Amino acid sequence: ELVMTQSPATLSVSPGERATLSCRASHSVSSNLAWYQQRPGQAPRLLIYGASTRAAGIPARFSGTGSGTDFTLTISSLQSEDFAVYYCQQYDSWPPLTFGGGTKVEIK
């Protein structure tokens, strides 16, 4: 099973600042990596797929980079609605489809 590891577990950032989240796969997933945002009490929302392609309606301040085993989600200037939990997910080798443990982005 492909194991996805996210870091840090919690990221404290001030509004307007940049946030950088990391995701590492136990084996290469090529570019078959997605990022999701989950606000409290809501379902996850797809942000990025193919490691770097923004999903429909996602603001340009969200960007994804990486391939193979190391990936990064960057939020260029944090808005109030961006404080949430972020998950990465691989869809290269399945079943099972696997998620990282999540990074909580909180207000500093």
Next chain:
Amino acid sequence: EVQLLESGGGLVQPGASLRLSCAVSGFTFSSNGMNWVRQAPGKGLEWVSFIGGGGIVTYYADSVKGRFTIARDNSKNTLYLQMNSLRVEDTAVYYCAKFLVAGGSPFDYWGQGALVTVSS
């Protein structure tokens, strides 16, 4: 507009059964692989099961294999998850989720979730 609406959650005792439903609209249901993903209270996301558009191909997480059964009725645009021999550790919000494209893919639409609580 794509919509997925789960129902059937509730409180059950260990060993009991429960069936979740997910009614969908806004896309060609029979052409899309569908999934169940769950989230235990305060925890992360765990993929549970997949079913292909035709209903023939199914996959399960090891944690539910042999206890859960995924199914679909394309004439009713509805996805199901039959959960038997429920355990306390199955307590979670269960989401139905649609693949962005055929095959292994990200999930582009999710339901609002159905809470399943297994407790004595």
